[in-house]
Amino acid sequence: MTPSNVKPASGANAYTDLMDPKRTWYNNRRLMILHAWIVLLLVTSTASGYDGSMVNGLQSLPQWETYFNFPTKGKLGLLGAIQNIGSLAGYPFAPYLCDGIGRKPTVFIGASMMVIATAIQTASQSVGMFIGARFLVGFGLTFAASASPMLVAELSYPKYRAPLTSTYNSLWHLGSIVAAWATFGSFKVQSTWAWRLPSALQAVPSLVQVFLVWFVPESPRYLVRKGKETEALKTLAYYHADGDENDPLVRYEFEEIKAGMEFDRTVAANIGWRSFLSSSGNLKRVRIIIAIAFFSQWSGNGLAGYYLNKVLSDIGITNPTTQLLLNGILSIWSLVCALAASSTVERFGRRVLFLSSACLMTLFFTMQTVCFARFTISGDKNAARGMIAFIALYSAAYNLAFSPLIVCYALEILKYDVRAKGFCVFNVTISIALIFNQYVNPIALAALNWKYYVVYCVWLVCECIFLYFYLVETKNHTLEETAAIFDGEVAREKITDLALTQAGVVNEVGNPMSDDKGSVECVEKS
Template sequence: MAPNTVTNADGANAYTELMDPNRRWYNNKRLVILNAWIALLLVTSTASGYDGSMMNGLQSLPQWEGYFNFPTKGKLGLLGAIQNIGSLAGYPFTPYLCDGIGRKPTVFIGALFMVIATGVQTAAQSVGMFIGARFLVGFGLTFAASASPMLIAELSYPKYRAPLTSTYNSLWHLGSIIAAWATFGSFKIQSTWAWRIPSVLQAAPSVVQVFLVWFVPESPRYLVRKGKEAQALEILAYYHADGDENDPLVRYEFEEIKAAMEFDRAVAANVGWKAFLSSKGNLKRLRIIIAIAFFSQWSGNGLAGYYLNKVLSAIGITNPTTQLLINGILSIWSLVCALAASSMVEHFGRRTLFLASASLMTVCFTLQTVCFARFTISGDNNAAHGFIAFLALFSAAYNLAFSPLIVTYALEILPYNIRAKGFNIFNITISATLVFNQYVNPIALAALNWKYYVVYCVWLVCECIFLYFYLVETKNHTLEETAAIFDGEDAREKIVGSAATHVGLGKGAEENGGDEKGSTEFVEIA
């Protein structure tokens, strides 16, 4: 089977020639305002990253370990996994809130839950209370983390949609950095405030969202779906064309959104949970989003990501200060790599970055395994130093695609009518994988030591094979255009052709060789 490909003949999406080349994010007041609201949504990922790194840091704090009677194995696994168990409890409700009351109110509900949960977590008097609070953290974070990236993708100015959506997941590392250095800074406090201060700081992003999210514009796609077309057009015009509702870009966006929803509703019957099994296109989408969600947590990154102190202790680095310092430095390194990759997603394309990332991870993780084994067998300190170096290189490889692209890619291949439900499946897969990882990893690592790393070496090879044969390129396509990649020529004619006709592009296309469908060429995927 040949690898799936899709090409764009002129290397640009349908909006390119309709956008004002002089309108940039830094010189247009309304774009600056729009991106400020998007930045408010981006902090949701920061809150998620803070939580993961905070638990990593707390495990290196004697004050935390002593207060909760030095949790190990199963109890430690539960403390790590309970947040994602809370997320799993929230997922059945998220698509109905996102599609029912809107993206914006769903973000508010999630942020409010987070504020309450972190308050309980900070005040915890027992391990049971701490575990219950972390369950609520996961439950609340689910709502905000489901709605925020969808709202970012559906609001962004077309030129900046892919980089901004990719930045969303990349900012997980910003939260990780803040948490890592917060725990490092509180390490010297000789009381329970050594871990309570990092805990209370976790609420900061959510507090800001609770007060400001109501000023964020709602998704135009949500408004069109609810029959509020005038309001949707007003938002598109205000932020994308300085208020001009007759601007060609705005008209094209508006008509393409309407045509895509009509196609999904009337032509493809692309609604509800059954839709994922009703067509070849949706089965392909389902296969890909489940795979990349699974890969994002089962590529060996969960070992150092959530149990770095156990990994470092296994290679002879047991000093808590050194462990916290390494955690903080790795977080900064990961953020730099992820943001750099986010800026390149439209240049190199999704497929290239994913394949490069998986291949490099395989190499780096294999070398980590070799160093780990050598240290365990011979006690070679140089092997321990090599392990740290390859851990940093593995992090760079992971952040080449799996930090910036998994959310971007999942959202852009899903049409609006099943986007919330499909993204819910994506998030459920991540949380279920994390629950397994976080519960099993400390037990398996304690039992198998370096041999457990071999499992991930083999699995990474399987990931490379899957990505090569099944990943589809979506570079330089609008959210609506990707429907044509998965659903075939009928979708292309109904969605892209309809929008082009409404803004007068159809005639121009006919004059350029009689092709009413324009210059974008699609290669059907297997």
């Protein structure tokens, strides 16, 4: 046995041999506490989902339409897109806050802005004030949504990292459900509170974060980067090993983090934003994260996701109560599908889920197009019912990968030194795609009707081809191992070997080393 082939066993994030099999989230008090803090961070995605669904629901409220003088086409598109324009304005600052002052303070800043913005939105007296408030909502959400998923990925116990990070984006649908049913419930209020009440409720998740986020531990990777290694080790030990700083898992995690950062400094020669263009590995990363970000918003999902009332009206379903009810039911369906997929990411792998999702989306969106065309041409009511069914099936296909995996996958393929900046690129791409989608979709639907769907049918085929040739599998790797895959096997070997040696898991000749906890078994890499 040689040093180069002595590794932790291939398994859940490559830590299988080092984890205590008796330590699980439901029987370990400190893991329960850690997961409680992670749930607080997951709330950020819920706030984002609430916003998107609320705007969709408000469009079906006569009280909202009357108060804002029945916005259509360009104005309606601006009302939908302005939140993402606000997000776009915040992205240049987000990575510097995340890397400069830490993930936790950045979440607090973003949540505070959200609370202020929703208060202004609720009190709006004109369409201009409403649009300005929604711009500020997007601006604040940028900071919380940039820092929260990174903190989830960097704090999680290795066994649960992928499912928890996947759950982050899946909980967008939980916010969507609350917003959909809030607008449905306020429909019968015969005043402007029919839309002001759902707007006020939007502040609740962010308000909870403002008061509790300071109790969340900071990212160990951020602490190591800032030279606070003792604090980083204590954080890992407290939550991952009941406070035992000599636990083999904690020692390996800690040393791997240090080894990964040392590799970036001495070998990869990270040079900030320019590093995305100076390294073939980083070019691959950027290509993938831009693609999946764009695909997540430009796969036809923006039509039913943001303009469901317009789509339903075009197929003859014009009753506001029915529209709001369908919006609420589809939100629940999407959440169930996304959470189910989140639990399988380590079982099936990223490629299988992404490719299955893209192929099924292509099929079901094509069937939507056929049903829409048939109803428009012949007025066939069965075609309208069929379209609703295919919208639900399409939603299940989309949530197989594009809800749970896009954030998880983007974060795990990025090295720490470029994670905040790379995630900024990812989010900027999403915002640009959303702005275009939300502004153009109502105009294009009004002009082209069902023919506009054909554009997405063709585009979905292109997505399938790209994912097949370029998506890299990252199943069962740590964050540092996954990031190193893009820099070549040599990088991965150096990081892993250095971490193992420094952690005392193997000695220089590849034999297991003992400490006061006893020997730690190592196995050959399969």
